[in-house]
Amino acid sequence: MAIVTSRSKTALLWTVVKYGLLVIGAIIMVAPFIDMFLGALRTPAERLARPPIYWPRDPQWINFKRVFTEMPTLVWLRNSVIVTLAVTALQILTSSMAGYALAKYRFAGANMMFRTVLGAQMFPFFLFIIPIFFILRYFPLIGGNDLLGQGGMGFLNSYSAIILPFAVSWYGIFLMRQFFMGVPDELLDAARLDGAGEFRIFFVIVLPLVLPGLATLAIFVFVYQWNEVIWTMTITRTAPDLQTLPVGIFLLRGAFTEEATQSLQQAAVAVSVLPVMLTFLLLQRYYVRGLTAGSVKG
């Protein structure tokens, strides 16, 4: 009897420790967002008081409107939407086509290509920033360039420069291949016997079967691309019309050196976070799959 009580005591203690840790961690995860949100609602006077007033007494909800009227936020938002949707659509198309070929066909070089898909993921992004910048700059016959890539600006100062380097994702191909492996070969053979061509089989029969996979890839790419900063900033530093939300906010930081104006900056940051947060909270189960697929099998 004594053993049982001491056991249930340890079990209770463990439960307390378990949820205690999770709650402390959760506070550390969420509190910074609340701090940003409260900051966005402060008046300049509250910011300039010494010490500053933490809880806004007169919440400036209008800051969320001013973000759109006094800053180029609408342009940034439009660019973020265009770039993110374009990259997501392109990656869904290229990844599913290539993933399907690698999962369901035997052809010369298939093995080599699959190895390339795996190996390419090990190349860090920083290695590509400089060469891709100049490949886009000197791309022949684009943006006023002649055959040798001279005379114009190539793809620079266009959406293509932001989008094209992300049109293909090695990870996306790998992920889609995993999903296509689950489609039975018999189904394809039956369709072939019925006289369906390979493209009809792919677009009409197979793709609808891997819709959950496509959703996983889509949400994954959406979150990644909405948050992409390094490349977009490199390519749009001199093209304010093409900057996305995070990049625009960062490059406009010089406008917020005055403490009184920083509520507006924090409001803009909140606006940049919100679309992804909502998408994510609605579709998070697809995101889980994208992160775990193929990472650990041990």
Place this chain on the structure above:
Amino acid sequence: MTDRTDPSAMPATPAPRVFDEDPVRPTLGQRISSKKVAPWLFMAPVIAFGLIFFILPIFYAAFISLTRWNSLTPPKFVGLANYKYLLTIDPRFWDTFWNTAYFAAGSLAIGIPIAMILAYAFTRAWGQAFWRSIYWLPMITNVVAVAYIWKFLLDDSFGLINQALGFLGLPGPGWLTNPDIAMLSTILVFVWMQLGHNMLLFSAGLASIDDSYYEAARLDGANETQVFLRITVPLLKPTILFVLITNFITGLSYFTLMLVLTQGGPLGKTTVTALYMYDMAFADLRMGRASAAAYILFFFILIVTIIQLRIFRRGGVDAH
């Protein structure tokens, strides 16, 4: 792509077909959508983009690294001079290299134990979707937002953290302004960003441990701490190795947070090699030297990766 299968969309076939001579001769449309040709068409976009944005840049970067080039005048071939300068003369390169190692190792040392313990609690807690949503918020937040959120929190005099420390009577350090602490602060912010991702990997590993091990241990009278150290940790070894090594490699190539949070300061103490390379290229317009720095860092990461694969094989991790 679909219209390729439609023969009417193709250019008219020249000679009229004589069906009784060659009854099974396929049309162009049929040939294109045959099992032989179709995979190549499915692969075509990836091959084209892979050549332009993967293969070509690798060689182009190697070429640029052998030149002196400010991107305005034609490049001048200088052989290995850039590599020699960075490795033997440049007073800053090795500083940035050690900053990189400090960042990568520090984010492991702090981030992995926290992620593992929280994942252990998370896997056995009610309301997984709830906890998951909370712990993943930082991971899906763009890095500019992360940087500005923490800039305000870590502000020397009026940030929430130093205000709280002051309330407790403790002197708050200059988190982002003190050269001795700035990198540690950056690491802590990075750990905050990455925690959800690592927790997810650990909880996937934990879920794969069979419950019978735990039951057997409990029947033998083991307590929670013993179960965690004697059962969970050893059985989780492949996952731990995987997370350690992928995190280390990510840490070595990472520089976005430093770029937007500290711009490499104060006194260059948060300038990692990748950020040094980026500034050399796009602030100083030294494309050749920057490409050489990128390649040196890449080779270092490659060596780490090869060692990783060895350890993986020995540690029983069945991942690519």
